[in-house]
Amino acid sequence: MSAATMREAFVPSGPYGLHIGGEEVAAGDVFEAIDPSVGTAWAEVPQASSGDVDRAVAAARGAFASWRRVTPATRQTLLWRLADAVEAEPERWARLLATENGRPIREASAADVPTCAAILRYFSGVLRDLRGDQIPLEKPDSLVYTVREPLGVIAALIPWNSPLITLANKLGPALAAGNTVVLKPSEFASASVLEFARLAQGILPPGVVNVVTGYGPSVGAALVAHADVAKVTFTGGTPTARKIMAAAGAALTPAIMELGGKGAMVVCADADLDAAVADAVTGIYMANGEVCVAASRLLVHRDVHDEFAERFAALARSIRIGDALDPATQFGPLVSAPQRDRVAAAIAAAREEGAAVVVGGDVPALDAPLDGGFFLAPTLLADPAGSTSASREEFFGPVTVLERFDDDAEALARANATRYGLAAGVWTRDLARAHRMARELEAGIVWVNTWFDLPVGVPMGGVKDSGFGRELSAETLHEYSAPKVVNVDLGSARPQLWGER
Template sequence: MAVEIGVQTFYHFINGKWEPSVNGETFDVLNPATGELVARVAKGTAEDVDRAVKAARDAYDQGDWKNMKPGDRANVLNLIAYQITEHAEELIFLESVSSGGTVRRIKSNDILQMADLFQTMAKFIVEYPFSEALPVPSFPGPAQSFIWREPIGVCAAVTPWNLPMVIATWKIAPALAMGNTIVLKPASYTPLSTLKLAEIISNVVPPGVINVVSGPGDEVGEALVTHPQVDKVAFTGSTEVGRRIMSFASGTVKKTTLELGGKSPNILLEDADLELALPGSLFGVFLHSGQLCESGTRLFVPDKIYEKVVEGLVALASKLKLGNPLDPSTDVGPVISKKQKETILSYIEAGKKEGATLALGGKEVQVPGCKKGHFIAPTIFTNVTNDMKIAKEEIFGPVLSVIRYSHLEEAIRMANDTIYGLAAGVWTRDVNQAYEVARKLQAGVVWINDWHMLRSDAPFGGYKQSGIGREMGKDSLDAYTQVKHVYTSMASELDRRPWYGILFGENEGRGEA
């Protein structure tokens, strides 16, 4: 990483070193809260991708990383967790000024979640069944069989701009835990914290084990996921782009995991504790200005308490403070860019035209000290029907659609009436009933009386078009592994081999020397 007057320049991180692009080009990273230039970053090309993949391939094929004992690799993962906490302040700053995430959230959640994930993976791999003996079978013949789980090779990770550090670790931690090497392509809006994270991790892993190439998705991303020396692709982002990633990876039949979009339903039951459910539901949709794939953007409320819930939501949301994310008193920060702001505002206009009632917000906000920032007021629509555009499509902004229902089965039907299936929630005092509802919801995670609560030891991913595979938990390790069956016959006599009679029949003499 080089330093210019007042503005940092970040290069690619390849083979343990900072490397400029082969063409020398850079692009600007702007602070979404102020519009100010934060850094210049190397603009990658397919040639830069090739350099990074070669470094990862050499580190995998020729290095000792993949052959390291699980216990020793677990020690490295714990060291990475320590390094993250040691460099927390710099990571928090870079994440906040590029993504618009509040320092309050990043410090109290993101850093801890990242460190915890590496520590959890360290625990898992000590117990992981890298080698598993099967029982001696009676058929097809006496034999000893082992199932060996081996690293898959060079992994490619393409990550989004909303939670760049956290989501990068969802790929890095299991990949490294299983002995793989990795090349990451962070989103162009937010590459800074991922580049710094790679440097931090490189302090404790061999050169080439982790590499980062920044730049546009249509060149760098496509070159990475189609590279013939890449063995596995992990992507987090929109369902639309996920379909393209899947298509690109299919050319060489790469193992692929996708964590994609969502339009998550949040169901209030009549007996819900509203003192908990109302702020919890607002947390579910307005955290990080609604720019989270699992945000609870559709709130289903029964007729009996609909007006009371709407009144309470509006009153609470009106108190949220928009501000510079570097200010610890800020509740809600900016959206990522002018383009995203315009997209969100267009959805708000669509909601009005379709007949939904704008109960709160719905407009751009000028925040003192952030003249060129991209802020949208927390927005609540009421009288929304489940077939409206704002209820069907992922907005990725601070917009809540409140939908009325008469019977619980109707709410469940509407909740599942979507192409997505990432997350869902239920609020009730009756936990047994909540479990019954959870069974019927088509989602990869269901929160009861809470939202956004992800655990490092539990899988996260979606049903339907919300993705393929799972992040975190033991399930994530399997996605970074090849499975090999090794069979050793224990029958020394020829006539005890099952294939002998199949091929030679009664011609026993043909088996004699």
């Protein structure tokens, strides 16, 4: 049996439509979804118009009037039911993600599906703690308190690398706080969001969650600039974020931005090298390297640099590359041909600047039908002084760069010498050094002797060009609500300020 006949790609449950006001409706045009393991079309996705965006926002605005007054108990139950529904078909979701964006099916099963459900369950529970406060005053005859109120229609724009997880990161807190949502997924990962919308139609009231699909310059631009959007939440690249912020700023619409990263993993001379190498490989090659918190810079102390490099390269060479739908595959394709070509061009540019390829850096030779896929080998570049673009720019692909340092001060200075500030980490057995470096690293997330550990409930977000706002935690509910002050007079006497005394 050939590889082509053995593949079991995801089959849609029917032609896809936009989700507006609780109904699935056709769009005027469609575009193809491409299976990145083989490079061929597997589904058609609706291309929304600006009119479709208007209708989706109007449906969300209409639903907001009643959804905002739904009791916490009801919202809690509905979010829990959404989580149950996702968990009911884990193999189906995993197959969909592998077909859609090339996420190895073993990763999608172990990470994406349970994490999506866990996020929805977390916000189902924590929404009970969304509350105002009573403000103590000197004036005894006044009572001042606050209540937290939802904002309105949330425009949520999500990327292609982990659509189910990112969808839950947006919907969980937004719905928990009483908002309604219009989702705009990436054109490279729309089917999973449309399938989720079909699932949600039988659970949520009409108009609470709406989905418009299509290309960013048309659909995304119309959504973020819409006057009836109360807040924009975006996960993606920094250049796109600047365009979104400009459009949202014209309408004075606030935003949450979870953006790119150039995570520096600092390996000190006293580190446990077995753990450090294992975490470094996982930190960059999980999700095919297409993740914002990737360990894309490895700053290793001179005393252990060469041994670390040898161990890392040996492990990287042993990774099984293949069809994302094959359970034996450890590393799949990039999401698209343009993405693969961008990463390959970035590798070539770094090499011209002086970086050396230690392992990978090329397109692996694979048999048909995988020879039409968007594969790039797991890559390690050597840039000891950190002087090339590989040490500064985000690849958003399976490429990490190995640098060398002499002391803690140098490591910190170089780790912080980037415009990004999402994730960083330090490997050391010295507790004082760990705390000291964690304090000095300029990042929203600092890991010590681990990487990629983001349990639900931990605030996720960055500093500098990695964005602002925090997701995944209880404080995220404050991002999707606003305090209203209620000032009650309890019968105090008024001073005579006007007229005759």
